[in-house]
Amino acid sequence: MQHPSCARVVVTGGAGFIGSEFARVLVERGYRSVTVFDKLTYAGNPANIADLAAYPGFTFVQGDICDAARVDEVLADADIVVNFAAETHVDRSLLHPGEFIQTDVFGVWVLLEAARKFGLAKFVHVSTDEVYGEILSGSSVETDALSPRNPYSASKAGGEMMVLAYAATYGVPAVISRGSNTYGPRQYPEKFLPLATTNVLEGRPIPVYGNGRQMRDWMHVRDHAEGIELLVREGRAGEVYNVGGGNVRENLLIVEYILDELDAPRDLVTHVTDRQGHDIRYSLDTTKIRSLGWQPRIPFEDGVRETIRWYRDNRSWWEPLKSGEYEEYYRRNYAGRELVR
Ligand code: NAD
Ligand code: DAU
Numbered sequence: 495m496q497h498p499s500c501a502r503v504v505v506t507g508g509a510g511f512i513g514s515e516f517a518r519v520l521v522e523r524g525y526r527s528v529t530v531f532d533k534l535t536y537a538g539n540p541a542n543i544a545d546l547a548a549y550p551g552f553t554f555v556q557g558d559i560c561d562a563a564r565v566d567e568v569l570a571d572a573d574i575v576v577n578f579a580a581e582t583h584v585d586r587s588l589l590h591p592g593e594f595i596q597t598d599v600f601g602v603w604v605l606l607e608a609a610r611k612f613g614l615a616k617f618v619h620v621s622t623d624e625v626y627g628e629i630l631s632g633s634s635v636e637t638d639a640l641s642p643r644n645p646y647s648a649s650k651a652g653g654e655m656m657v658l659a660y661a662a663t664y665g666v667p668a669v670i671s672r673g674s675n676t677y678g679p680r681q682y683p684e685k686f687l688p689l690a691t692t693n694v695l696e697g698r699p700i701p702v703y704g705n706g707r708q709m710r711d712w713m714h715v716r717d718h719a720e721g722i723e724l725l726v727r728e729g730r731a732g733e734v735y736n737v738g739g740g741n742v743r744e745n746l747l748i749v750e751y752i753l754d755e756l757d758a759p760r761d762l763v764t765h766v767t768d769r770q771g772h773d774i775r776y777s778l779d780t781t782k783i784r785s786l787g788w789q790p791r792i793p794f795e796d797g798v799r800e801t802i803r804w805y806r807d808n809r810s811w812w813e814p815l816k817s818g819e820y821e822e823y824y825r826r827n828y829a830g831r832e833l834v835r
Contacts, residue, residue, distance in 0.1 A: 499524050499526055500573075501573050501574055501615075502525075502529075503527065503528055503529070503572065504568055504574070505530050506531045506559050507532055507579030509532035509543055510532070510539075510578060510579075511676070511678075512620070512673075514539075516719040516722055517552075525551065527551040528551055528552050529552075529553045530555070532555075532557075536819050537583075539682075539815075540554070559602075560600055562607065562608070566612075572612070576620065576726060577602065577620055580601075581594045588769070591645035594645050594646055598650055598652065601653075606660040610660065610666050616726060617657070618668075618726055619669070620671050620722060621653070621670050621734075622672060622674075623674045624646065624773065625654060626776070627641035627647070633779040634672075634776070635779045644770075644771050668732065669735070672735070673738070674736075674738035675710035675711060675713065676715050676718045677715065677801055678715030679804040683820070686745065688812065689701075690752050692812050692816065694752055695756065702763055702765050703768045704768035711741060711778050712741040712743055713738060713740075714801075717791055717792055720788065721735075725786075728786045736782065740790060749763055756802065766831040
């Protein structure tokens with residue numbers, strides 16, 4: 495691609511958790527312009543990008559990736575689009591799958607049409623390790639068959655299929671990243687680590703699904719964002735790259751770090767009825783992206799403990815989020831889930 499100082503990048507979903515960190519990486523690395531295009535759903539938060547407003551090349555545009563006219567306005571003057579926009583929470587996808595199909599499949603198609611029309615130099619689509627489905631041993635490689643098992647991961651797999659179809663059929667220079675479970679500052683407190691941490695800070699129980707022995711391949715948000723930035727520069731069109739932390743750990747270990755770091759009582763841990771269709775384990779083989787020169791830099795325990803402290807020290811970021819719509823969702827998802835032990 496052209497030198498970053500010449501590249502105009504649109505970051506869809508850039509007011510969310512990973513997209514905002516990615517926009518920060520682009521600004522730090524001197525990209526010519528960075529436009530965050532975001533609908534500001536319940537998960538989008540202007541506070542996540544407030545520090546970027548002072549950068550001369552930075553712009554925020556509110557809009558929906560499903561709105562073709564609005565997408566055209568923003569992509570007409572861009573060189574590269576990086577798509578983070580998505581409905582992202584598995585538990586919500588069990589409650590209302592339709593919204594996931596709309597944004598994660600239809601919205602991706604709208605972006606692809608615009609990329610094709612304006613002849614963009616690169617289309618980077620951010621996907622997830624969940625498209626492989628659970629893997630009980632070993633690690634998923636990019637050539638493995640996709641086997642998504644919940645409405646969120648099925649929608650993400652659908653979006654990916656459309657990206658690959660546009661790459662093969664119309665030559666859209668698309669690259670797909672499949673990232674693993676990401677943790678760090680500014681993650682909406684419906685996800686496990688911020689939910690459990692902020693619950694403890696409020697003296698509320700930690701709801702652990704089933705026995706808590708499920709495993710995720712944890713990665714710090716800065717490592718994830720840097721991996722995707724490398725794919726903007728070096729990812730080959732039509733290719734898929736796993737981006738994973740290499741830290742396959744049980745959920746209960748995260749709980750242990752939280753209780754330890756916040757010096758909280760163990761009886762806050764509450765085992766509740768398991769998630770429907772809960773994938774037991776994910777693990778990614780990252781040989782392919784490592785061959786381009788990326789590797790995760792933040793050690794797991796350091797990163798998790800530092801993240802717990804960030805939520806402890808930044809109550810003004812998360813406290814306003816845990817009200818209204820959030821409380822309604824919390825009741826719908828957690829009420830009546832009897833204890834399993
Ligand atoms: P998030 O929920 O924090 O942010 C999603 C952002 O997308 C929000 O700012 C929201 O307002 C925006 N958005 C939603 N629908 C939109 C629409 N129709 N038009 C425009 N904007 C819209 O999500 P995240 O955790 O930052 O995830 C970002 C991407 O990374 C997603 O595509 C997700 O599937 C993928 N991913 C996430 C993880 C993870 O562990 N969080 C891991 C791998 C991949
Ligand atoms: O693997 C990548 C995926 O990671 C991303 O594609 C998704 O966008 C992201 O949300 C995340 O999905 P998970 O379902 O793994 O994340 P979540 O934080 O919801 O759950 C992590 C683990 O913790 C999972 O095994 C379920 C468990 N859990 C979660 C919640 C919310 C609990 O035990 N209790 C809870 O209350």
